[in-house]
Amino acid sequence: MFANDMLDRARKLLATVDAEPTERSIGAGIACAPVRLWHWVNAAAILMLSVTGYVIGTGTPAMSGEASGNFLFGYIRFAHFSAGYVLSIGFLLRIYWALIGNAHAMQIFWVPLWRKCFWREVYHEIRWYAFLTVEPERRVGHNRLAQLAMFFMFTQTITFMVVTGFALYGQGAGTDSWQYKLFGWVFSIWPNSQDVHTWHHLGLWVIVAFALVHIYAVVREHSRRAGASLL
Amino acid sequence: MGGATETFYSVIRRQGMTRRSFHKFCSLTAASLGLGPLAASSIANALETKPRVPVIWLHGLECTCCSESFIRSAHPLIKDVLLSMISLDYDDTIMAAAGHQAEAILEETRAKHKGMYVLAVEGNPPLNEGGMFCIDGGKPFIEKLRSMAEEAMAIIAWGTCASWGCVQAAKPNPTGAVPIDKVITNKPIIKVPGCPPIAEVMSGLVTFITTFGKLPELDRQGRPSMFYSERIHDKCYRRSHFDAGQFVEQWDDKYARKGYCLYKMGCKGPTTYNACSALRWNGGVSFPIQSGHGCFGCSEDGFWDKGSFYDRLTTIRQFGIEENADQIGMAAAGVVGLTVAAHAAVTAVKRLTHKPDRAAQKSKPS
Numbered sequence A: 001m002f003a004n005d006m007l008d009r010a011r012k013l014l015a016t017v018d019a020e021p022t023e024r025s026i027g028a029g030i031a032c033a034p035v036r037l038w039h040w041v042n043a044a045a046i047l048m049l050s051v052t053g054y055v056i057g058t059g060t061p062a063m064s065g066e067a068s069g070n071f072l073f074g075y076i077r078f079a080h081f082s083a084g085y086v087l088s089i090g091f092l093l094r095i096y097w098a099l100i101g102n103a104h105a106m107q108i109f110w111v112p113l114w115r116k117c118f119w120r121e122v123y124h125e126i127r128w129y130a131f132l133t134v135e136p137e138r139r140v141g142h143n144r145l146a147q148l149a150m151f152f153m154f155t156q157t158i159t160f161m162v163v164t165g166f167a168l169y170g171q172g173a174g175t176d177s178w179q180y181k182l183f184g185w186v187f188s189i190w191p192n193s194q195d196v197h198t199w200h201h202l203g204l205w206v207i208v209a210f211a212l213v214h215i216y217a218v219v220r221e222h223s224r225r226a227g228a229s230l231l
Numbered sequence B: 001m002g003g004a005t006e007t008f009y010s011v012i013r014r015q016g017m018t019r020r021s022f023h024k025f026c027s028l029t030a031a032s033l034g035l036g037p038l039a040a041s042s043i044a045n046a047l048e049t050k051p052r053v054p055v056i057w058l059h060g061l062e063c064t065c066c067s068e069s070f071i072r073s074a075h076p077l078i079k080d081v082l083l084s085m086i087s088l089d090y091d092d093t094i095m096a097a098a099g100h101q102a103e104a105i106l107e108e109t110r111a112k113h114k115g116m117y118v119l120a121v122e123g124n125p126p127l128n129e130g131g132m133f134c135i136d137g138g139k140p141f142i143e144k145l146r147s148m149a150e151e152a153m154a155i156i157a158w159g160t161c162a163s164w165g166c167v168q169a170a171k172p173n174p175t176g177a178v179p180i181d182k183v184i185t186n187k188p189i190i191k192v193p194g195c196p197p198i199a200e201v202m203s204g205l206v207t208f209i210t211t212f213g214k215l216p217e218l219d220r221q222g223r224p225s226m227f228y229s230e231r232i233h234d235k236c237y238r239r240s241h242f243d244a245g246q247f248v249e250q251w252d253d254k255y256a257r258k259g260y261c262l263y264k265m266g267c268k269g270p271t272t273y274n275a276c277s278a279l280r281w282n283g284g285v286s287f288p289i290q291s292g293h294g295c296f297g298c299s300e301d302g303f304w305d306k307g308s309f310y311d312r313l314t315t316i317r318q319f320g321i322e323e324n325a326d327q328i329g330m331a332a333a334g335v336v337g338l339t340v341a342a343h344a345a346v347t348a349v350k351r352l353t354h355k356p357d358r359a360a361q362k363s364k365p366s
Helices: A002-017 A034-056 A072-100 A115-129 A142-171 A179-185 A191-222 B008-014 B019-032 B040-048 B065-070 B076-085 B099-112 B141-150 B157-164 B199-212 B239-244 B254-258 B325-353 B355-363
Strands: B051-060 B086-091 B118-122 B154-158 B189-192
Touching: A034 A072, A034 A191, A034 B325, A072 A142, A115 A142, A115 B076, A142 A179, A142 A191, A142 B239, A179 B154, A179 B239, B008 B019, B008 B040, B008 B076, B019 B040, B019 B199, B040 B199, B051 B099, B051 B199, B065 B157, B065 B199, B076 B086, B076 B199, B086 B099, B099 B141, B118 B141, B118 B157, B154 B157, B154 B199, B189 B199
Parallel strands: B051 B086, B051 B118, B118 B154, B154 B189
Antiparallel strands: none
16 A cells, blocks of 8 residues: 555655656755755765775774774774764665655655656757757756666665665674664675675775766756756 | 584593693683683583584585694694594594495485584585586596585684685686585584684684583574684784774885784775684794784685785676775766866856846846
8 A cells, every 4th residue: 555655655756756847957955955965964974984994904004002092993993984874864764765755855765767857858968968968968966867866876785885884883783782683684695794894995986986976967067057956 | 523412521531631731721721712711621521421413524616725724733733632532533634434335424424413513614605517627536526515514513613714605706706616504504603714614713612602502602603702802903903003004004114113003905894803813823923913014804705806915995897897985976076067067168168148137136036
């Protein structure tokens, strides 16, 4: 029943998105306050996680003095785990908001890959970015290409990072911790957690690549039309 | 070694050991297993009443390091385990019988102790060419393993070979060696990984099974939780240096002499479940990290195939490349960055050359 309701709702929301006037500029109240807030909290968490995660992967230069007088790596790991919690809780709230918020809040979770017009718009958008056409397809919210990138590079990767992150955290927290009980199944897929570390590490670089494109696309859009907001 | 109906207690009494020494042994064993104060008496009771458990010890593709480790057990002493606690009916490395006489024991145990004996497997079976890469007693080892596993109560997978595959299953694995849980799927298998496993872990497990007549609690990977529930890292005595951010940079630098954390030298302690940092080796003398060398992660799945033992990041071999996650990621980010820069440049040029478009756009209401 719930799934059906969800589907109906999603269809209605998509219809709303499709019906949006395409000549409106991006900034006109599309990204509502909760999404904006989430976006920047999330961005800060990702920045923190990326930097600390990279340092955790490579190690710090040796600190001088006694071990009892230093806790650098401990603090770095603490920052990583705290930011991880912020990101995870934010992500859960974001999913909740996608279910109750406006149509655009759903976009990064719901990609209608089975619809023909979706692919037509993607094609148009590729042509636009390839300088083959003058006008972009869609002015409101994410365009279809951005939606694809959002879903496959951001939403999927973040989900993967949260799951593997908690699984790895569960190893340190102990096999009787809730993190291990909830996410320990990851080690049924990769029995050696070294592999999970490697995948988690590759996930960082997917996020970095995504962030580069994301920031570029936003800045480009912003400079193209003075009215566009930076979310 | 044939008759296995006598109890542990009757055997040691016959050997001239006093009841006092017997109880001493029981309390020592209880302590080494980390059991409560009442456990000593239940161990004593079990050893007085239960018949000794017959153990069949098979050797597949392996290097015998598990046996080498096992015979060095100090708590309990290996002579106690072998001569008194279990009835080691068959172990081609250390038994006196040979040839047809030895092989007859297998059939006898299978018939006489149906569903009662423990099958300990050291090494693993190769499957390619019909299992011809490991011939044991004139037949492929896989056949012997299957037939003995059929009637066993439980199976112990000694070492990383039997548990995960180890070196003979490392890429490209020409003999098709597989861990035993890939071929025996209908019996409980206790994995005791390690190359080799710690002697006290092996004898401790045997003591547990013979004492309580049941298998210990196993974790998600089928390893006994009492020895494999924590990583080397969790109990490492150099952990404080890890948290402090004090790492060895070179094997001969002053940090190495100071005994800093070996994380940057590729120590696999943070990803390895084993009891080395708690029990240590050779009667608690030392373990690799204490001797100044990082952990290899020898008790983990596929530890031979993760690149150098001295690299922090795993070598990734897919798509014909041999790089680590950072090298791949930075290359990908570099490509994306260059693409973005190129795209930005083209955009700028386009805008300069299409000024009329911009003017037209500006005139539109926005």
